[in-house]
Amino acid sequence: MARGLQTDAAVVRPETPRWTLALGAWLLGCAPGAPRNGDGAVHDASARFPVVVHRPPSLSSIEVDSDAGRVAIPCENCHSLFRENPPALPARVEELRGPHAGMRFAHGAVPCASCHERTDATRLHLATGEVLPMTEAMSLCRQCHGPQARDYDHGSHGGMRGYWDRSRGPRARNHCVDCHDPHAPHFPRFQPMPPPRDTAWLRSAPHG
Amino acid sequence: MAENSVPRRVALKVLGATLGAGVFAQALAPLKQFTEGMSLQGFLQKHYKELSPRELREVLRRLEEETEQRYGAEVTIRDLRPTPGVQFAYALNLSVCIGCRRCVEACHHENNHDRASHNSYIRVLEMEQGSLDLERGDANYDHAVPAPGKFYLPVQCQQCENPPCVRVCPVEATWQESDGIVVVDYNWCIGCRYCEAACPYHARRFNWRAPEVPAREINPDQAYLSNRIRPQGVMEKCTFCLHRTREGRMPACLEACPTGARVFGNVLDPSSEIRWVLEHKRVFVLKEELGTRPRFFYFFDE
Numbered sequence: 001m002a003r004g005l006q007t008d009a010a011v012v013r014p015e016t017p018r019w020t021l022a023l024g025a026w027l028l029g030c031a032p033g034a035p036r037n038g039d040g041a042v043h044d045a046s047a048r049f050p051v052v053v054h055r056p057p058s059l060s061s062i063e064v065d066s067d068a069g070r071v072a073i074p075c076e077n078c079h080s081l082f083r084e085n086p087p088a089l090p091a092r093v094e095e096l097r098g099p100h101a102g103m104r105f106a107h108g109a110v111p112c113a114s115c116h117e118r119t120d121a122t123r124l125h126l127a128t129g130e131v132l133p134m135t136e137a138m139s140l141c142r143q144c145h146g147p148q149a150r151d152y153d154h155g156s157h158g159g160m161r162g163y164w165d166r167s168r169g170p171r172a173r174n175h176c177v178d179c180h181d182p183h184a185p186h187f188p189r190f191q192p193m194p195p196p197r198d199t200a201w202l203r204s205a206p207h208g
Numbered sequence: 209m210a211e212n213s214v215p216r217r218v219a220l221k222v223l224g225a226t227l228g229a230g231v232f233a234q235a236l237a238p239l240k241q242f243t244e245g246m247s248l249q250g251f252l253q254k255h256y257k258e259l260s261p262r263e264l265r266e267v268l269r270r271l272e273e274e275t276e277q278r279y280g281a282e283v284t285i286r287d288l289r290p291t292p293g294v295q296f297a298y299a300l301n302l303s304v305c306i307g308c309r310r311c312v313e314a315c316h317h318e319n320n321h322d323r324a325s326h327n328s329y330i331r332v333l334e335m336e337q338g339s340l341d342l343e344r345g346d347a348n349y350d351h352a353v354p355a356p357g358k359f360y361l362p363v364q365c366q367q368c369e370n371p372p373c374v375r376v377c378p379v380e381a382t383w384q385e386s387d388g389i390v391v392v393d394y395n396w397c398i399g400c401r402y403c404e405a406a407c408p409y410h411a412r413r414f415n416w417r418a419p420e421v422p423a424r425e426i427n428p429d430q431a432y433l434s435n436r437i438r439p440q441g442v443m444e445k446c447t448f449c450l451h452r453t454r455e456g457r458m459p460a461c462l463e464a465c466p467t468g469a470r471v472f473g474n475v476l477d478p479s480s481e482i483r484w485v486l487e488h489k490r491v492f493v494l495k496e497e498l499g500t501r502p503r504f505f506y507f508f509d510e
Contacts, residue, residue, distance in 0.1 A: 155473075156481065157468045159466055160463070164453065190308070191353075192308045192349070193310060193313045195348040195349065197326045198326070198327060198413075
């Protein structure tokens with residue numbers, strides 16, 4: 001059930017196939033776009049700083065009804081104990097017991113085994129059957145959420161920090177699960193930052 | 209009438225003169241306050257574009273010292289020029305924006321806005337789905353977001369290619385730079401507020417008072433044309449955070465956006481994200497019919 005097994009704040013992910021593919025295409029000059037500095041030469045890839053995708057800390061959204069009330073526990077607290085003998089998936093969500101009994105599931109009608117390995121709930125698998133570690137969850141999300149993945153790849157979904165000009169500095173990106181709970185991905189409503197104060201007098205004005 | 213008493217006419221004259229002097233002094237009092245806030249060098253300073261490199265260095269040093277004296281904060285005020293071959297553009301995905309106002313808050317802190325008025329260069333309008341009538345937008349919503357049936361439209365300076373605010377300035381205190389950013393020389397502005405009236409996007413703000421910011425909250429990374437603390441009585445506006453973006457960094461509002469609704473970059477770079485958005489999304493601009501040609505685009509996901 002771990003969302004991410006690492007506690008690193010951020011890691012470079014040059015191993016992502018899509019990334020290397022894009023880079024390869026770019027190096028071959030197939031990318032739509034001229035070299036940045038206009039000197040006509042194909043640039044060394046190292047001239048561009050990397051895009052770093054945030055690797056989220058362990059999942060803590062499992063809320064448990066205990067005597068002390070609702071508590072959030074990182075998945076790894078328990079699942080690291082079952083490395084040798086990983087727990088298998090139940091057939092249905094309703095069969096979840098113990099710490100998982102309080103979990104909220106609202107991810108369409110997707111059954112557990114669509115994403116989780118049947119024999120080892122701490123591992124994922126693609127539609128092709130290829131097994132993935134938890135850290136590669138974004139490749140899994142892409143399978144169904146194509147438009148979002150496309151927009152993410154082009155910087156118009158998911159947020160970023162750092163440099164727009166990657167010849168001058170790196171960029172940090174969010175991971176899907178930084179914002180979306182994979183078991184209930186719709187982001188809940190919340191209170192926004194306070195409204196402006198400079199137009200407070202307008203509210204009492206008889207207009208509209 | 210007794211001989212030694214003051215004649216009524218003289219008494220009235222003295223009374224009138226005293227009252228008049230008092231009123232005159234009172235009338236000039238704000239001017240005294242104003243000159244207290246401005247050094248002689250500040251008053252005599254040339255227009256930004258006419259400053260020689262040496263004069264500019266002196267101005268920047270003087271402004272840094274004044275900030276330290278008045279606000280007790282050590283800041284660096286730089287002069288950052290546009291990069292040749294760079295034209296900025298901004299796009300905002302309205303399907304993704306949830307109206308959380310994090311961008312508003314980030315702008316407030318990044319640009320050293322007055323804490324009391326909680327000023328910001330960004331205003332988020334809560335809009336009815338299916339309508340783009342800005343007059344029906346509500347900037348003062350204060351309930352859980354996103355509300356059903358609504359969408360959210362953050363509005364800030366659109367950095368128009370044909371900026372009406374620049375054309376109306378009687379003293380050329382505001383102009384457009386080669387990377388598209390419309391800037392203000394706060395030391396040249398006379399505070400007539402014509403530009404505020406000319407802007408169709410309500411993007412300009414007036415400093416009714418000198419901003420009050422606690423020393424520890426002041427952002428020390430400042431530029432002459434952007435987020436240095438503005439004096440009282442001048443106009444200010446969004447500068448696409450030029451103290452960040454002219455160094456290659458993202459604007460503060462983009463970094464604060466939790467949904468990734470904001471896309472920023474160099475529109476002359478064909479491999480940039482902003483170019484991808486302009487080429488692949490159905491972008492539109494606000495009040496297109498006015499011919500202002502904004503560099504700020506909006507789009508919905510299909």
